[in-house]
Amino acid sequence: MYTTIRVRIETKKRLEALKQHRRESMDAVINRLIESWERAVEEASRLYKEGRVTLWRAAALAGLDLWEMIREMEKRGVELQCDY
Template sequence: MIMKTTEVVSARLPKERVRLLEKIAKEEKVDKSTILDRALEHYMREWRLKKAIESYREGMVTLSRAAEIAGVSVWEMIDILAQRKIQSQYDVEDLEEDLKALIHEETE
């Protein structure tokens, strides 16, 4: 069994938010730390995706790099961009990088 290394973090929260946190933890039958960890993980996943999309839209990164930033596969990134109706900035450099990434994904 692999143990996660953890660190204690202190935060000040509005009382209403703490009450809701306690309610959710009780209903989910887990501790407050677990709920906070899940919420933070969700936020961080969305934040990475937002940064990846912004960077891709501005032409600062390739499709492959955007997928890497977002923590998803190239194919998932293509779907995400299509769902959000974001135009492709695809060029030869992207093709070369994506082919390398696909080969790497298939060998894992």
């Protein structure tokens, strides 16, 4: 199965450079990046859940903005910690 995606020109250039450097197909490069991103989000979520980092720090570690990280936490069933 194939999926077509649209990316910015700058992103396409970076993907092409990775493709040439790694001598891999474009789909292999993209799949590797997605898996790497998933691992980063999972690790940031774990650190937050353990209370080792703040939500802001978890978002930064995952490369997300705060609202994106909140959505990821909700998807993973991680309860947000709020101090009043």
